[in-house]
Amino acid sequence: MNFKLEEEHQMIQDLVARFVREQLMPLESSALAREASTGVLALLPEEQERLDALSRELRLWGLDAPAEMDGHDLPVVAMVGVNEELGKTITPYDLPPDSPNLRMLMQTANASQRERYLAPYARGETASAIAISEPGAGGDPSMMSTRAVREGDDWTLNGRKIWISKADKADWTIVMAVTDKALGARGGISAFIVDKGTPGFKVERRIPMIGGGSTYEVVLEDCRVPGTQFLGQEGAGFAPMQARLSSRRVQMAAWCIGRAQRALDMICEYAPQRRAFGAPLAERQAIQWWVADATTRIHACRLMTYDAAARIDAGDEARTQVSMIKVFATEMAWEVIDRAMQTLGAMGMTKELPLQQMANETRLMRIYEGPSEVHRWVIARDLLGLKR
Numbered sequence: 001m002n003f004k005l006e007e008e009h010q011m012i013q014d015l016v017a018r019f020v021r022e023q024l025m026p027l028e029s030s031a032l033a034r035e036a037s038t039g040v041l042a043l044l045p046e047e048q049e050r051l052d053a054l055s056r057e058l059r060l061w062g063l064d065a066p067a068e069m070d071g072h073d074l075p076v077v078a079m080v081g082v083n084e085e086l087g088k089t090i091t092p093y094d095l096p097p098d099s100p101n102l103r104m105l106m107q108t109a110n111a112s113q114r115e116r117y118l119a120p121y122a123r124g125e126t127a128s129a130i131a132i133s134e135p136g137a138g139g140d141p142s143m144m145s146t147r148a149v150r151e152g153d154d155w156t157l158n159g160r161k162i163w164i165s166k167a168d169k170a171d172w173t174i175v176m177a178v179t180d181k182a183l184g185a186r187g188g189i190s191a192f193i194v195d196k197g198t199p200g201f202k203v204e205r206r207i208p209m210i211g212g213g214s215t216y217e218v219v220l221e222d223c224r225v226p227g228t229q230f231l232g233q234e235g236a237g238f239a240p241m242q243a244r245l246s247s248r249r250v251q252m253a254a255w256c257i258g259r260a261q262r263a264l265d266m267i268c269e270y271a272p273q274r275r276a277f278g279a280p281l282a283e284r285q286a287i288q289w290w291v292a293d294a295t296t297r298i299h300a301c302r303l304m305t306y307d308a309a310a311r312i313d314a315g316d317e318a319r320t321q322v323s324m325i326k327v328f329a330t331e332m333a334w335e336v337i338d339r340a341m342q343t344l345g346a347m348g349m350t351k352e353l354p355l356q357q358m359a360n361e362t363r364l365m366r367i368y369e370g371p372s373e374v375h376r377w378v379i380a381r382d383l384l385g386l387k388r
Contacts, residue, residue, distance in 0.1 A: 031043065
């Protein structure tokens with residue numbers, strides 16, 4: 001076993017770490033002040049433009065996009081290191097494109113769709129969203145009720161989707177729908193690409209979330225899309241959707257490692273300086289144990305995440321490992337950040353420090369892409385040999 005990244009991949013992680021440290025972290029105070037006054041965590045247009053220009057100049061776009069589309073074709077293992085560094089800041093900036101949707105397209109798009117959608121997306125020229133969850137179908141996609149009915153060469157979609165990130169800005173959205181009600185999740189779910197502005201596709205409302213972010217509810221009313229917008233094979237949408245979710249869960253685990261490491265660093269910086277009852281906090285056993293436990297759990301989580309990523313890169317079954325890191329990483333980061341907030345006392349409660357934002361984002365991740373309870377059930381079900 002090799003527990004080190006390849007030299008090229010380590011160099012990319014180091015470059016991203018420098019970008020985060022020198023470009024993103026200095027923007028945190030203004031972003032936090034903006035969220036405190038408006039309730040929305042966002043960059044100013046000029047900040048977004050400057051970061052886009054610089055990150056593109058540094059060739060940090062398309063890190064895991066195909067090489068023939070000007071990408072670096074990085075494996076999932078290399079992206080763990082990249083996302084760990086990005087997880088260390090609360091400045092709301094992502095390096096385009098969004099990996100999970102990218103990988104779903106790479107797996108399912110035909111030649112025409114690769115040219116029309118995948119190529120510009122890989123170059124960071126377009127934005128995307130994916131619509132899976134519904135008001136009555138969140139953690140259990142088998143309850144999905146949005147229907148797609150074939151009408152000649154076209155398909156008509158009807159239903160309602162919710163908790164969709166970036167639906168307001170997406171140039172196109174991958175919509176999951178039931179094409180065979182009898183089969184359901186076992187061969188009856190398909191994927192469609194719906195362009196922005198398609199009649200019958202309506203972003204119904206913005207839903208403010210904790211931490212200054214938003215999701216959206218979308219309504220599909222007799223939304224007619226041509227057969228060319230069908231993504232992959234009919235009835236075979238569940239597997240690539242799950243593969244996409246696995247990619248996101250690995251990404252989230254890496255983000256959590258970064259957040260937890262940042263919180264631990266803040267404890268280690270503050271505790272030796274802050275004195276209470278005649279001694280630095282660093283000399284108190286409670287703080288020492290928190291530091292020791294956090295260091296141990298971060299290390300364990302990092303190894304677990306690299307293992308899951310390596311399995312995905314090798315094409316091996318990683319369902320159980322992905323569920324394990326989704327639970328372990330989000331709950332580990334939540335606890336480490338909470339203890340950092342406790343160590344810093346009143347300062348840890350302020351919106352002047354990034355800890356509260358890190359806590360909010362981590363709390364969201366314990367629900368997004370499947371709550372911890374569902375993933376524990378998946379792990380236990382596989383180990384006990386119960387029917388899926």
